[in-house]
Amino acid sequence: MSTNEKGMPQSRTYTVNDIAAILGIGRASAYKLANSGAFKTIRIGNMIRISRKSFEDWLKAEGLDDETE
Template identity: 50%
Template sequence: MNEILSKPVLNVEDIQKYLEIGRRQSYELCNSGAFRVLRIGQRIKVPTQSFLEWVNGNN
């Protein structure tokens, strides 16, 4: 798990692994607006700091 959070930017698969949820749920979460998401073409990238703030309830 630590190797996932050591990256400055996460992708949907990283979030899926960290939260132990399905791929569809991971995409729905990224599209929910719960944390900051960067879209590069069709790719979704999430700043790790933004994701951790959401996980810790600091949003």
């Protein structure tokens, strides 16, 4: 498992708030996107977790990743 700069394990998932912050969109828009089927999500009770790899692959396909700038 990879680690971040503080040595903590890097999560394999994002929260809806995480993708809202990454994309600079509101929470309502992030929930719509998460429920759209654009990338893999996992439901745990009423929580939604977004697959980090699936989301990052989607970003690349949309041309929104930082590496294309």
